[in-house]
Amino acid sequence: MSTAAGAKPVLYHNDMSVCAAKVRMALAEKAVEYDGVHLNLRAGDAQKPDYVKLNPNQVVPTLVHADQVIIESNVICEYVDDAWPDAPLRPAAPADRARMRLWMRQLDEGVHAATGTISSCIAFRHQHLQRDPAELQAWLERMTDPARRERTRHAIELGVDAPEFAPAVRRFQKLLGDMDTALAGGAWLAGPTYSLADLAYAPYMTRLDHLGLAVLIDARPRVRDWAGRLFARPAYAQGIAAWFNPSYLEIFARERAAAGARVATIIAQSG
Ligand SMILES: N[C@@H](CCC(=O)N[C@@H](CS)C(=O)NCC(=O)O)C(=O)O
Known part of the structure; x- marks a missing residue:
């Protein structure tokens, strides 16, 4: 091919x-x-x-x-x-294609950063805390994006108490609410056909699950059903599940219960 x-x-x-x-x-x-x-x-x-x-x-x-x-x-x-245009991953209808792009754009405009925050606050910080402090400091200093450096530093130092953590969880609450609304109108995020919009969110849905935030998915039957269809695709097994790193899965498994309690409080507070 x-x-x-x-x-x-x-x-x-x-x-x-x-x-x-x-x-x-x-x-x-x-x-x-x-x-x-x-x-x-x-x-x-x-x-x-x-x-x-x-x-x-x-x-x-x-x-x-x-x-x-x-x-x-x-x-x-x-x-x-x-x-590789065979088996197109973008809808043919212009409006569906526009919707696909809006979904993908959200990743660049906050959802990816929120994912970095929840991942680092709950799990990745424990990897960083095992590094040589001078080497960690140098790694942070070399980051060219000051916003990324700042939120990474907070995540490492403060974990789920970092000021960015609760807003990141709330960003996912909003995202999944928007997904639920979209999926009421069509089988896939951008409309009736599977597209890059769905595929782009697959690893983010997996990360929610790994971090103990699957409750956000499970609370919305349409989103749960969509995620199930996404995870059942052979391309998911090949491109995502086959690459799970056992040492990361171990950290996620160890840390997610405590994080889940904190997430439950944030969700309860935001009503
Ligand atoms: N907007 C970029 C974001 C890429 C990004 O943030 N990648 C992360 C991993 S998901 C990374 O490489 N981080 C560098 C590091 O942790 O040193 C994209 O969509 O390609």
Whole structure:
């Protein structure tokens, strides 16, 4: 299949990165073969000069295909759909396609940052706290985005007491409420057809589950049913579930009960 679009692509990614998982699922939907370069984010691989030349934002994923470097997971997903057009992942109807883009855009406009916050506050902080403090400090200093540096620092130092934690949980409450409304009007987020909008949210729904926030999904039968259909796709197994890192699953399992109690309080308070 990959030969249809010429050269075999190279994906710079990370097993547990939600943005990278999204792109792996898109590639799996298209049965595109690729060479993967796995980055160890905790070791600062995304900050190394050779990688920064490809991705100046110091993040995964990056797709290199036919000498072209494509960054930003949503952009990469659309690129994949353009470069391997069989089995389209974008709706044909213009209004559905516009809705698809609005869903994807929300990820860039707050939902991804909220995911980083809840992931770091509940789980990833425990990985960071085991690092050499000077090395951790240097890693934070090298982050080019000051907002990301600030919220990461708070998450590591304060956990679920970080000022960003409750707003991040509330952002997910709003998101899932909006999903519930959308799914009342069609089987998939952008309308009657499965699209990049659905695929893009698959790793985020998984992260909620891993972090003990599945209650937000389970409280909404339409969202629960949609997530079930999403998780049942072979591309989900191939692009996402196959990459679960056992050491991360162990941290999620250890930390999510305490976090669940805090989340329940935040949900109760926001009524
Ligand atoms: N807007 C970017 C966000 C990418 C992003 O934040 N990636 C995270 C992993 S999900 C990352 O690489 N973080 C770098 C690090 O933790 O060092 C995209 O959609 O590609």
